[in-house]
Amino acid sequence: MLVSDRGVRGLVVHLGRGFHFVDWTIDGDEAKVRAGASVPFKKLVYDAIERDFEGLEFGEGIPGSLGGGLTMNAGAFGGEIGRVVEALEGVAAEGRIEDLPHAELAFQYRRLDLPRGWVITAVRLKLRRGDRAELDRRVATARDKRKKNQPLGFPNAGSIFKNPPGTFAGRLLEEAGVKGLERGRARVSDLHANFIVNGGGATAADVRGLMEEMRERVFVRSGVRLEPEVKLVGEW
Numbered sequence: 001m002l003v004s005d006r007g008v009r010g011l012v013v014h015l016g017r018g019f020h021f022v023d024w025t026i027d028g029d030e031a032k033v034r035a036g037a038s039v040p041f042k043k044l045v046y047d048a049i050e051r052d053f054e055g056l057e058f059g060e061g062i063p064g065s066l067g068g069g070l071t072m073n074a075g076a077f078g079g080e081i082g083r084v085v086e087a088l089e090g091v092a093a094e095g096r097i098e099d100l101p102h103a104e105l106a107f108q109y110r111r112l113d114l115p116r117g118w119v120i121t122a123v124r125l126k127l128r129r130g131d132r133a134e135l136d137r138r139v140a141t142a143r144d145k146r147k148k149n150q151p152l153g154f155p156n157a158g159s160i161f162k163n164p165p166g167t168f169a170g171r172l173l174e175e176a177g178v179k180g181l182e183r184g185r186a187r188v189s190d191l192h193a194n195f196i197v198n199g200g201g202a203t204a205a206d207v208r209g210l211m212e213e214m215r216e217r218v219f220v221r222s223g224v225r226l227e228p229e230v231k232l233v234g235e236w
Helices: 041-050 066-070 132-149 167-177 204-222
Strands: 023-026 031-037 085-091 097-101 106-108 111-113 121-130 186-188 196-198
Touching: 023 041, 031 041, 041 066, 066 121, 106 121, 167 204, 186 204, 196 204
Parallel strands: none
Antiparallel strands: 023 031, 031 121, 085 097, 085 121, 106 111, 186 196
């Protein structure tokens, strides 16, 4: 998420302690999990691993809250959270408390279409028991890939652009020669061309300007118009 330097015109709501809970109900090889939207995504991943349940191990290293991960249908290395969701709990724009079952949820690649103004407060997941050694191996593999290929030591917002069908945004960006490109204090990572890092004091305008230059270079070279994965919030 990239918030404009001009801020947000309106009310920003932060879900606090009342939405920070994880309740497990285990029946043999099946687990039902109810978790609040403010729970860190990574905490839920490791809670599942510790109980030998699979379906979330792809999320090792994904930052942010569970609610944010659901809104983006967070995923990596072939996995997505939308695949294990049974239902969402939330509040409609009119203040009505609602449940949305999986059948009514339009999970897509890095996207979840919700009714306008609908706020996720909790999620209900269904997980299956897995092999602990295999789960540990998957988590270790994901961790190693992130350490090797992503600029984890610098402030960043993760992948800037979505992968187009049949290829990878990072590959197209690298081929377009954007690594090391700078705008103000924002810089395209030398490690991964689909990451913008903050060198210290970068503005949102720096980042957005760099995003537009990256998109244009890819379009000129390959004819592909990359779609942002980072959400632009506020007044631009």
